[in-house]
Amino acid sequence: MTKRVNVLGVGISVLNLRTALDAMATAIRERRKGYLCVTGVHGVMEAQDDKEFKHILNAAYLCTPDGMPMVWAGKLNGHREMSRVYGPDLMLEVCAWSERSGAKHFFYGGSEGVAELLAQNLKAKFPKLQVVGTYTPPFRKLTSDEEKCLAKQIQAAHPDVLWVGLSTPKQEKFMAEYLPKLDVTLMVGVGAAFDFHSGRVKQAPRWMQRSGLEWLYRLGSEPRRLWKRYLRNNPLFLLNFFAQQTGLKKFPNP
Numbered sequence: 001m002t003k004r005v006n007v008l009g010v011g012i013s014v015l016n017l018r019t020a021l022d023a024m025a026t027a028i029r030e031r032r033k034g035y036l037c038v039t040g041v042h043g044v045m046e047a048q049d050d051k052e053f054k055h056i057l058n059a060a061y062l063c064t065p066d067g068m069p070m071v072w073a074g075k076l077n078g079h080r081e082m083s084r085v086y087g088p089d090l091m092l093e094v095c096a097w098s099e100r101s102g103a104k105h106f107f108y109g110g111s112e113g114v115a116e117l118l119a120q121n122l123k124a125k126f127p128k129l130q131v132v133g134t135y136t137p138p139f140r141k142l143t144s145d146e147e148k149c150l151a152k153q154i155q156a157a158h159p160d161v162l163w164v165g166l167s168t169p170k171q172e173k174f175m176a177e178y179l180p181k182l183d184v185t186l187m188v189g190v191g192a193a194f195d196f197h198s199g200r201v202k203q204a205p206r207w208m209q210r211s212g213l214e215w216l217y218r219l220g221s222e223p224r225r226l227w228k229r230y231l232r233n234n235p236l237f238l239l240n241f242f243a244q245q246t247g248l249k250k251f252p253n254p
Contacts, residue, residue, distance in 0.1 A: 007044055024094060039067075056169075104158065117200075119134055172189055
């Protein structure tokens with residue numbers, strides 16, 4: 001079991017990109033079912049008011065340190081080996097590994113046509129990548145018929161990895177509910193990676209990603225959609241993390 005660091009009651013896995021890939025490869029080889037949550041400040045703060053969501057994060061096979069604040073929290077707690085495991089980067093690493101291993105992939109999520117474009121772009125980048133299906137869900141819960149249709153499609157395709165591109169916490173709740181229902185080994189919630197790798201949305205420059213300023217770039221790109229997330233969550237996270245580190249507030253271990 002991967003070590004975790006307690007960040008406001010959410011167990012963030014002590015990982016870097018290499019060890020995250022190793023853990024995924026092991027799960028695929030051993031057919032060990034599980035889901036991965038790629039988690040930053042937004043996910044941790046959503047979990048403060050949603051006990052079900054917090055339980056889902058803490059029950060994940062891996063809960064990767066997606067944002068730099070998660071990495072800094074780990075290092076402050078003595079985990080020097082931690083570095084950012086960013087959803088879009090993890091997707092590329094896994095696809096590169098899959099050219100050698102033969103692992104099969106299915107893409108679930110995004111707006112109309114995004115999953116197909118994502119698959120096309122990744123196949124162009126990784127010619128030996130096995131993409132065995134895509135599915136664009138409606139912006140609501142699946143009906144019973146839609147659920148059966150998805151299950152049949154997944155069963156026929158038999159993917160090793162189902163990439164889920166919804167928003168947090170929707171994608172995490174989907175994975176926790178559907179992992180037992182679908183014939184797939186790993187489910188990975190990567191959110192905006194679908195938009196980035198399909199070319200719909202431009203990524204922040206690397207220097208902003210490394211310095212913890214990606215949120216500012218994304219806020220400038222999509223202010224109407226993201227202003228509440230960043231301008232509310234970021235200050236609250238800092239206050240709560242300061243309280244946790246100084247012992248002013250206790251957060252139960254995951």
